[in-house]
Amino acid sequence: MIKVFLVDDHPFVLQGLESYLSTQDNIEVIGVSQSGREAIEEIKRLKPDVATVDLHLGDISGIEITAQIKKEGIGTEVIILSSFSKDEEIIAAIDAGALSYLMKDSPPQKLVEAIFAASKGEPVLHPRIAKKIMKRATGKDLSIEPLTTREEDVLACLVKGKSNKEVGEELYISTRTVKTHVSNILKKLDVNDRTQAVIKAIDNNLVKR
Incomplete structure (x- = not known):
């Protein structure tokens, strides 16, 4: 059973994620939080296998939460789940230790796949995010359609x-x-x-x- 903790400051989104994931086999939601600071303390206490973290919260950012979780060395893998895809934020989240980065417009099943992958230490990236990371690595914009x-x-x-x-x-x-x-x-x-x-x-x- 994969233990999951959810962090999002929108109650509707949080409830939706919890309800959906609770219907999935081998996934157990052991905690939720709308506050970044509270989430850090709860994650330290509960030690979930995976935490899904919203990038923008009311108190601290998902990047800070990720960095703090990784600093504790408790083994929780972080999946950033966000509506935003600014290059600098994506890179900062990955540098802070986030394993995966999904957009909130991803199909729900993609999150389930990311959770199972994260439990094995394997990353899952939204295609748009993967392109941005490859652009950073290669110096080329992979979204450009090839020229004749x-x-x-x-x-x-x-x-x-x-x-x-x-x-x-x-x-x-x-x-x-x-x-x-x-x-x-x-x-x-x-x-x-x-x-x-x-x-x-x-x-x-x-x-x-």
């Missing part, structure tokens, strides 16, 4: 500051075709103009400087 070879050629010309006419002359294509490629590049990079495209291309090593 010709789009890469056009983008390389944009980085050099060339106009549509100059791009067409260099690549032996019409200005109209250049405009089509530029439009596709902006969509794939999710930017509004050529300048933003150039900045994103350089930041993510999409072209050689």
